[in-house]
Amino acid sequence: MAIQWFPGHMNKAKKAIIDRMKSVDMVIEVLDARLPGSSANPLLESISARKPKLKILNKRDLADDARTQLWLDYYNSQFQTQSIALDASERGNVTKVIQASRQLVPSRNGLDKPLRVLICGIPNVGKSTLINSMIGKKSAKTGNEPGITKAEQRLFLADDFWLYDTPGMLWPKIIVPEGGYNLAASGAVGRNALDEEEVSLELIKYLSKHKHYRDLLAARYKIDEDDAELDTWREETWLETIARRRGTILGGGRIDYQKASEIVLTDFRSGYMGKITLELPNEWLKWLADARVA
Ligand code: G4P
Numbered sequence: 308m309a310i311q312w313f314p315g316h317m318n319k320a321k322k323a324i325i326d327r328m329k330s331v332d333m334v335i336e337v338l339d340a341r342l343p344g345s346s347a348n349p350l351l352e353s354i355s356a357r358k359p360k361l362k363i364l365n366k367r368d369l370a371d372d373a374r375t376q377l378w379l380d381y382y383n384s385q386f387q388t389q390s391i392a393l394d395a396s397e398r399g400n401v402t403k404v405i406q407a408s409r410q411l412v413p414s415r416n417g418l419d420k421p422l423r424v425l426i427c428g429i430p431n432v433g434k435s436t437l438i439n440s441m442i443g444k445k446s447a448k449t450g451n452e453p454g455i456t457k458a459e460q461r462l463f464l465a466d467d468f469w470l471y472d473t474p475g476m477l478w479p480k481i482i483v484p485e486g487g488y489n490l491a492a493s494g495a496v497g498r499n500a501l502d503e504e505e506v507s508l509e510l511i512k513y514l515s516k517h518k519h520y521r522d523l524l525a526a527r528y529k530i531d532e533d534d535a536e537l538d539t540w541r542e543e544t545w546l547e548t549i550a551r552r553r554g555t556i557l558g559g560g561r562i563d564y565q566k567a568s569e570i571v572l573t574d575f576r577s578g579y580m581g582k583i584t585l586e587l588p589n590e591w592l593k594w595l596a597d598a599r600v601a
Contacts, residue, residue: 337428340370344591345486359411367392374584381588395437431495507568523581
């Protein structure tokens with residue numbers, strides 16, 4: 308069963324973004340560097356079609372550096388688009404964001420009005436944390452539960468750089484099944500909309516198909532079977548083995564798959580497995596093409 312999640316307030320956010328779009332010079336889209344394709348807002352592309360775009364691959368500290376570079380190259384080759392990777396909690400983000408934005412919309416000898424920039428992002432990509440780190444105080448609220456709305460804010464990152472943060476989040480539809488699972492694995496989908504066992508099995512399936520990630524998985528749970536043996540394992544075998552290693556066993560020796568799944572998801576979300584990115588640009592494009600055909 309694919310992940311479906313349609314929080315009710317998305318239409319309000321869409322309207323606010325459309326209204327604000329008319330009066331900004333460019334758009335910043337905050338993405339999760341572990342799932343740039345899936346964490347992009349499908350509607351934003353059409354709403355902001357003619358505006359220069361800065362794609363921020365946030366949470367780069369959790370993402371696979373080599374894959375982050377591939378995504379940066381992919382976005383930087385697109386028309387009117389710049390891309391940078393950030394860790395929202397680091398110092399110096401404001402300078403990086405202003406510099407990258409100015410490359411997109413250069414200042415004309417100081418004669419310009421302030422650069423007006425709209426910042427967007429689906430829940431949980433770290434937009435609030437990033438804004439907080441850029442303005443240097445805790446005025447943009449952060450929270451654990453995705454989809455919390457707040458009133459629009461205009462923030463002065465510099466005298467000539469105004470950042471607009473719209474209320475709510477825009478997320479009309481999960482168009483690719485793999486994207487739904489990746490969003491769920493990252494924690495961007497409300498807990499009541501997902502089956503943790505199903506999501507953890509999909510995550511393990513992806514990781515176990517990529518040698519480097521399979522090694523990370525095996526190391527995290529002290530699984531030392533040789534490669535030839537691991538080649539034969541299905542994701543269910545992985546989860547069962549992880550459950551046994553972690554002792555999530557119920558009365559009568561039954562496996563507590565729910566608990567084991569929660570461990571796997573928490574470990575992934577916190578970066579305890581290592582730096583992992585769940586999709587490559589080519590994979591994402593293929594998933595999109597397959598979804599359109601289906
Ligand atoms: P949002 O506004 O886009 O919805 O996201 P928010 O800033 O609330 O961030 C969502 C979660 O992601 C938070 O964790 C936040 O700390 C974390 N986060 C944001 N940016 C980064 C980053 O660059 N790197 C890492 N590793 N984490 C980041 P949380 O567990 O929900 O809350 P808390 O642990 O901060 O209390």
